[in-house]
Amino acid sequence: MADRLRLMQGNEACALAAAMAGVRFFAGYPITPSTEIAEQMSEMLPKLGGKFIQMEDEIASMAAIVGASLAGMKSMTATSGPGFSLKQENIGFATFTEVPCVVVNVQRTGPSTGLPTNTAQGDMMQAKYGSHGDIPAIALYPSTVPEIFDMTIKAINISEMLRQPVILLMDEIIAHMREKILVPTQEEVDKMLVSRPKPAKGIDKYLPYDASMSDVPPLAAYGEGYRFHVTGLYHDATGFPTSKPAEVDAKIRRIHRKVNNVVDDITFLRYDQMDDAEYAIVSCGSTARSARRAVVLAREKGIKVGSLQLKTIWPFPEAKVSEVCSKVKKVIVPEMNMGQMVHEVERVAKGRCKVVPYNRVDGEPLTPEEILETLAKEVAW
Amino acid sequence: MRKELRLSGSGGQGLITAGIILAEAAMRDGLEAVQTQSYGPEARGGAAKAEVILSDAEVDYPKVTSPDYILAMTPIACDRYGCNIKPGAKLVVDEDLVPNAPDSKHCYKFPITKISKEITGRPLSANIVALGVLNELFKFVSPERLEEAVRQRVPKASVEDNVRALNEGIRYTREKMQDK
Numbered sequence: 001m002a003d004r005l006r007l008m009q010g011n012e013a014c015a016l017a018a019a020m021a022g023v024r025f026f027a028g029y030p031i032t033p034s035t036e037i038a039e040q041m042s043e044m045l046p047k048l049g050g051k052f053i054q055m056e057d058e059i060a061s062m063a064a065i066v067g068a069s070l071a072g073m074k075s076m077t078a079t080s081g082p083g084f085s086l087k088q089e090n091i092g093f094a095t096f097t098e099v100p101c102v103v104v105n106v107q108r109t110g111p112s113t114g115l116p117t118n119t120a121q122g123d124m125m126q127a128k129y130g131s132h133g134d135i136p137a138i139a140l141y142p143s144t145v146p147e148i149f150d151m152t153i154k155a156i157n158i159s160e161m162l163r164q165p166v167i168l169l170m171d172e173i174i175a176h177m178r179e180k181i182l183v184p185t186q187e188e189v190d191k192m193l194v195s196r197p198k199p200a201k202g203i204d205k206y207l208p209y210d211a212s213m214s215d216v217p218p219l220a221a222y223g224e225g226y227r228f229h230v231t232g233l234y235h236d237a238t239g240f241p242t243s244k245p246a247e248v249d250a251k252i253r254r255i256h257r258k259v260n261n262v263v264d265d266i267t268f269l270r271y272d273q274m275d276d277a278e279y280a281i282v283s284c285g286s287t288a289r290s291a292r293r294a295v296v297l298a299r300e301k302g303i304k305v306g307s308l309q310l311k312t313i314w315p316f317p318e319a320k321v322s323e324v325c326s327k328v329k330k331v332i333v334p335e336m337n338m339g340q341m342v343h344e345v346e347r348v349a350k351g352r353c354k355v356v357p358y359n360r361v362d363g364e365p366l367t368p369e370e371i372l373e374t375l376a377k378e379v380a381w
Numbered sequence: 382m383r384k385e386l387r388l389s390g391s392g393g394q395g396l397i398t399a400g401i402i403l404a405e406a407a408m409r410d411g412l413e414a415v416q417t418q419s420y421g422p423e424a425r426g427g428a429a430k431a432e433v434i435l436s437d438a439e440v441d442y443p444k445v446t447s448p449d450y451i452l453a454m455t456p457i458a459c460d461r462y463g464c465n466i467k468p469g470a471k472l473v474v475d476e477d478l479v480p481n482a483p484d485s486k487h488c489y490k491f492p493i494t495k496i497s498k499e500i501t502g503r504p505l506s507a508n509i510v511a512l513g514v515l516n517e518l519f520k521f522v523s524p525e526r527l528e529e530a531v532r533q534r535v536p537k538a539s540v541e542d543n544v545r546a547l548n549e550g551i552r553y554t555r556e557k558m559q560d561k
Binding site: 005007117173174176177178179180286289290292293296365367368369 | 405415440442443444
């Protein structure tokens with residue numbers, strides 16, 4: 001118990017959770033502010049019989065985890081904005097070829113190399129639209145160290161369950177911040193784990209994309225006896241290319257359907273003081289912590305405001321955000337970017353409430369006082 | 382209760398380590414503690430600061446906005462963070478490294494780095510001396526938990542040196558405050 005109560009850094013919690021959830025392959029190219037994840041994995045994985053590889057760049061690290069996952073290992077990589085851009089093509093490849101893996105993106109100030117040691121939330125849309133084609137993206141975004149631990153496990157589970165990449169977003173503040181966490185025992189973690197569906201042994205002809213039984217076809221591991229083909233071209237049940245319109249249509253619709261069907265199961269939210277709220281703050285990541293403080297400060301002034309933290313960013317929690325928009329007068333959307341999630345909130349609000357963006361883009365944390373000031377103006381309006 | 386501390390100086394002075402140790406000690410004392418840091422792209426030199434928030438409830442916003450306690454270990458840090466402090470806030474400086482420290486009853490001047498050199502022969506434990514000084518002045522955590530946290534965080538080879546540095550920081554402060 002004493003050992004399990006730790007003051008832990010966000011990045012460290014992410015790496016520890018991954019190792020405890022059975023990730024045994026990590027390929028990466030260290031980049032601030034995600035470096036501690038690679039550092040921790042390089043220490044832990046060899047001791048657990050796993051592999052850590054520092055690849056020549058981010059493109060190669062993404063390719064490496066796709067390969068390792070096809071060989072049956074739970075695999076992960078971690079990066080920041082510049083590296084996340086480079087990984088996009090292979091994220092698309094993994095999504096389309098249905099290879100489970102987790103990509104951590106600790107956001108720093110962009111565009112380009114930007115401010116390596118400063119915080120931002122500029123990659124919200126990139127997490128969904130960064131790769132070409134229609135990607136059914138899944139992205140989670142915690143705000144505390146215990147949440148980072150928990151959501152790392154959830155990201156791994158979801159990727160295994162759906163045979164697809166999951167993005168775990170963080171930002172510099174929560175990644176470098178240290179706070180209290182009671183680390184669960186290995187036994188407790190084991191109980192939470194989900195594994196990818198696997199084919200029965202000894203079947204005559206294994207079809208890697210045979211979705212006749214389930215939208216998530218069983219995935220054999222290379223080296224276990226089944227040979228199969230993996231390509232980024234449209235493919236049929238055998239994994240070999242097809243351009244038959246019916247098969248093309250069925251493939252793209254199925255990979256979206258398998259995510260859409262479980263939206264409720266993969267939507268994670270936190271509500272604070274929303275019950276009697278006339279105003280709402282919708283936010284995520286470290287900004288959600290500023291929002292929670294702003295709620296406390298505003299309530300002291302008699303403003304009935306609550307906070308909705310989106311821990312699942314993609315698929316966007318439309319139903320839940322819509323519910324909030326139907327109850328309050330105004331929604332404030334504070335973000336450390338030029339305005340990204342605010343467009344999603346506006347889309348869902350459908351004009352039923354006023355949606356007010358607040359943006360901080362100087363590399364510094366967005367403070368509770370700024371949110372309070374924005375809110376106070378809207379209340380007085 | 383929410384106490385905000387800012388430990389400021391330059392990269393390499395061990396301020397982030399000091400912040401971690403204090404937060405760890407506070408956690409062992411049953412408080413909520415969050416430690417954050419900021420630094421430039423340089424490996425050492427350049428401005429560095431560690432921030433610690435101690436609270437008896439969940440810490441929502443994890444950054445320090447108006448610190449209650451400031452440690453300044455360089456003249457630049459003192460200029461930047463030690464001049465416009467809020468009423469009632471306390472400033473602690475290394476008296477040999479920070480000649481520009483203001484003369485005020487809220488400013489406490491200690492030979493922090495000098496004590497480290499006297500006790501361990503090196504300036505490296507100044508961060509731990511500073512922890513002893515700060516904790517003796519403002520009683521953030523129990524001295525036992527603080528020593529435990531020091532023992533756990535510093536490199537094995539320097540545990541005893543650092544514990545002596547901590548205790549000398551405490552002893553020196555106690556004596557100086559009694560004289561006052």
